[in-house]
Amino acid sequence: MPQPKSGADLRQKVRFERRRxxxxxxxxxxxxxxxxxxxxxxxxxxxxxxxxxxxxxxxxGNASWDLWVRNDSETRGLNTGDRVVNARQTDQTFAIVFGPADMDGSGAWLFLQLRSGAADD
Structure with a gap:
């Protein structure tokens, strides 16, 4: 799980959804x-x-994915009941299985572990 070093490492766009x-x-x-x-x-x-x-x-088939995002009030409010959607390929969804967590204690980044093929279970 390589942590981003700068904003230039954030090459994908994702959005977050909650089941209601x-x-x-x-x-x-x-x-x-x-x-x-x-x-x-x-x-x-x-x-x-x-x-x-x-x-x-x-x-x-299912796969595990690592997701790093900037730490802010909205990303800190995510939980394992939510899902992640690839904003550029909206049919690609992921269940959050761990996180969000500040893995290095710096407060800059949050880590989430995801699983594809399971977000709609």
């Missing part, structure tokens, strides 16, 4: 939908490792 309860369906069951937190940031997004799992009798 929406209108109930025809049977009265609450539906949940992803809603934007109106937080879009430049980020360093790098894949770390991949794997496969069996879901519904099918093999599903």
């Amino acid at each position: 309860e929406g209108a109930p369906d025809d049977h009265g069951v609450a539906q949940f939908e992803w809603q934007s937190l109106n937080v879009e940031r430049s980020a360093s997004l790098t894949p770390t490792r991949g794997g496969e799992s069996v879901q519904g009798d099918r093999i599903a």
